[in-house]
Amino acid sequence: MHQLRIGMAQINTTMGDFPGNKGKILKTIEDARALGIDLLTFPELAICGYPPEDLLFKPQFISENLKVLNDIVRNSTGLTVVVGFVDAKGNDIYNAAAIIYHGKLAAVYHKVCLPNYGVFDEQRYFKAGSTYPIYLINGLSLGVTICEDIWVEEGPVTCQAHAGAELIVNISASPYHFGKGKSREEMLKNNAIKNSVFMAYCNLVGGQDELVFDGNSLVCDDEGRILGKGKQFEEELVVLDIDHDAIANLRPGRPLSQKMISEKPPDSPKPLIPARKVAELGPEAEVYAALVLGTRDYIIKNGFEKVLIGLSGGIDSSLVAAIAVDALGASNVIGVAMPSPYSSPGSISDAKALANNLGIKLLTIPIDKIFQSYIETLTDVFKNTKPDITEENIQARIRGNILMALSNKFGWLVLTTGNKSEMATGYATLYGDMAGGFAVIKDVPKTMVYKLAEHRNSMAGDSLIPTTIIDKEPSAELRPEQKDADTLPRYDQLDPILTAYVEEDKSIEQIISLGFEQATVEKTAKLVDRSEYKRRQAPPGIKITPRAFGRDRRLPITNQFKER
Secondary structure: OOEEEEEEEEOOOOOOOHHHHHHHHHHHHHHHHHOOOOEEEOOOOOOOOOOOHHHHHOHHHHHHHHHHHHHHHHOOOOOEEEEEEEEEEOOEEEEEEEEEEOOEEEEEEEOOOOOOOOOOOHHHOOOOOOOOOEEEEOOEEEEEEEHHHHOOOOOHHHHHHHOOOOEEEEEEOOEOOOOHHHHHHHHHHHHHHHHOOEEEEEEOEEEEOOEEEEEOOEEEOOOOOEEEEOOEOOOEEEEEEEEHHHOOOOOOOOOOOEEEOOOOOOOOOOOOOOOOOOOOOOHHHHHHHHHHHHHHHHHHHOOOOOEEEEOOOOHHHHHHHHHHHHHHOHHHEEEEEOOOOOOOHHHHHHHHHHHHHHOOEEEEOOOHHHHHHHHHHOOOOOOOOOOOHHHHHHHHHHHHHHHHHHHHHHOOEEEEOOOHHHHHHOOOOOOOOOOOOEEOOOOOOHHHHHHHHHHHHHHHOOOOOOHHHHHOOOOOOOOOOOOHHHOOOOHHHHHHHHHHHHHOOOOHHHHHHOOOOHHHHHHHHHHHHHOHHHHHOOOOEOOOOOOOEOOOEOOOOOOOOOOO
16 A cells, blocks of 8 residues: 655735745745655645736736746755646746646646636636646646636546546635535535546635635545545645555546656655544634634735724624734724714713723724814805705714824724625715725625624623624614614615625516515615715725625626616
């Protein structure tokens, strides 16, 4: 019996940080060599980061990436390495995997299936590969693929399996959304069973702008059994031994293309690494971990140290503050309470209690005098008009101005606190509560906000987020006795309608047929449609649903089409 020792390096890269990414890759190669790893894999485009977007139009970006690849090749003696990079051939560039054997570039695989949906736009940049080679490594017939290649039925995996591949390695940068891990795992298991191959899947981890990558690398056998998994949302070198003798004989069929990397397995057996199991996160824990990782990486990778949050005493700002503390530490989070004439005593005390529980600094800056000054300044212009949403928005914009002033003065990044339900319906004020640098819960529906708050409290074992905040009826507190329900449908009705309309593209008639009231559905659709101009001006935020505003859902602002 002999083994193939696989290492899957689910690393957190930084876009365009070639020295930093190279250092991380070379350190992992050193660790892998010390562990006796035969085959070490890195994620898709690990050398430059994913997704590079229009950086790919810059020649220097491509050349720097190739220089780093050459350095990695020279320092890869003693094992086989598969690492993602941008390959250049003439005027074309490819999303590629380098197969490096003992310090030499043995082969290059070009990604065949280029995704062009949702957050992906790869056909804008890359030329598709056209061959499906397999390689002999340590006596094992290996197929190398990149991300989307494994999602396409009758695609590269099937071709490689028919050509004799026993093990399919996939290097990936698969963005997270709620439930993605389970669907991805099922796809990999089904692929393994259908094609009678072992699958080794190595995924990126970390945050890049709106996207979060969850790691969750895995190996499964030809019967779909999970042999080992990586952690979710954490960097890790996952090491696993595969018993070569347990893999079925070469599949029938003539190889399409085969390259000899290593003629035979090593003679000296190594002590087996015990099988490993990783506890999977529950639904709320998974989303919460994604938000923490996405927030931390956005802030740190963009050179900020401290963040600023307007604390209203409401559930949304409380959750954002808790996420920020978990991402950066309490000393790097500043809360600002800005009570107005309509702020309830309970909301003010709740903000103080939350700040105390989290251990963060709280600044209190009342806006009463500023608000009155605005009203007096506009008295002549507003003559013969009644107070309305204008006066409400003035308060929100005063708060936005204060937060941005503090940001400018001290270099603190403002985290906005609006949720997906508000972003969808336009229940937010431009240049007010939408003012800031990063929208942590922009893609989190209001009903999920409450679940995440309860989850964070369960993590703490007490009411870290005070129960008075969780139990109170939602209100913007911009006019006397104001409640969200005065303007919006109840959130337990609104959120499923938004899921159907925004994420599933269901028509109004289809949503009504699900049992929702016609008037409620029509009102919700109208609010969503007319608020596109607001969303276009909102800061980026972390994607946690299958279809987020912005990268996923791109609708024209000027648009006369109406759903019926």
